[in-house]
Amino acid sequence: MAEQGSLYVVATPIGNLADISQRALTTLAEVDFICAEDTRNTGRLLRHFDIATPCIAFHDHNEQQKAAAMVERLVAGQNLALVSDAGTPLINDPGYRLVNLCRSSDIQVIPVPGACAAITALSAAGLPTDRFHYEGFFPAKSHARKQTLEALKEQSATLVFYESPHRIVDTLSDIIEVLGADRQLVLARELTKTFETFASKSAGDMLAWVKSDSDQQKGEIVLMIAGFVKDPDAISGEARQTLSLLSQELPLKKAAALTAQIYQLKKNMLYKLGLEMGL
Missing domain, CATH: 3.40.1010.10 (Tetrapyrrole methylase, N-terminal domain)
Structure with missing residues (x-):
């Protein structure tokens, strides 16, 4: 045999x-x-x-x-x-x-x-590469694209997508709507070929640039999105709810201190929020 x-x-x-x-x-x-x-x-x-x-x-x-x-x-x-x-x-x-x-x-x-196009693009993008999240191609329809972006909105790793040139303008518009015009992007186009292009811009500037130059709407595209950076002063809905529940049993100052300890937030900020919420 x-x-x-x-x-x-x-x-x-x-x-x-x-x-x-x-x-x-x-x-x-x-x-x-x-x-x-x-x-x-x-x-x-x-x-x-x-x-x-x-x-x-x-x-x-x-x-x-x-x-x-x-x-x-x-x-x-x-x-x-x-x-x-x-x-x-x-x-x-x-x-x-x-x-x-x-x-x-x-x-x-x-x-x-x-x-590999994704790894090649990442290696020269200038975005963090210690953690990245590869998603392949964006969905073809806008609604599905937005759902995908919503699900990844608070992903802290660099996001890596492939995109078709005829959809890049619509995709950038959806990114702006869901992630905001200030989110940093890197567009890598025609990798290793004669017209290889890397562009690093905010989502808003990237859309304007791609719209202004039709050549950027041609060829194979890898689109990378900087990961979400949490605002250290942001107060989540869960923290707000905890503060509200604790304040029903405790003085606001004590409720703010306990909530701050649970969610690693500033107690003065939570105390001020409690006053604004009328707790």
Whole structure:
């Protein structure tokens, strides 16, 4: 019986072909076949590097049907490379079902790392990167976008999104409505390509800039949003409710002191709030 093959998850360039690794080239040349999101795009890459490995179309619309057949080939001893149109497979691209099925079938899955648009953008954005929250593409409809933004409104980590150029103006408008015109953004466009652009501006200034230059409404976009910074003097609704309940049983000064201790707030600020609330 033939030894099982391996699945290689191979990252490819996001624009500049010189970014491909030697390991990726060797892997693509040596595997038995390549599962490609778009065989035409991958075909151009392979021809550029004189690689003749056959390709099989493997994308969102056929992944569920083809994953089992790919595993059968792997079990039979063939080696497979999985690639997306650009960047690292599975990061907002097809491949999850295949990798998951391989793992559950005890087939070795080997990552061949390389470019990823989200990480590339973050590395040069100038926003905090110790914590970041990757969301993929924004929803296409404004209402759903606003719901997404509302859910992330107080997320302190840097937010990372992909966005289509034809929606960028509407998306920036929704960001302003939900997060405010002062929230800091970084827009990274056409990464590693001839017209690579990074812009760091407030949401309000970013919208005005993108509207004024139609070139900024073209190409692949990574949009990063600075995380929420809590106002140290902000008093939450929970703290207000606690102050109100305690003041029914205690003098306001004591109620303010206890609430301040619970929520790590300034007791003088809470005492003043209690007076304003008529407690």
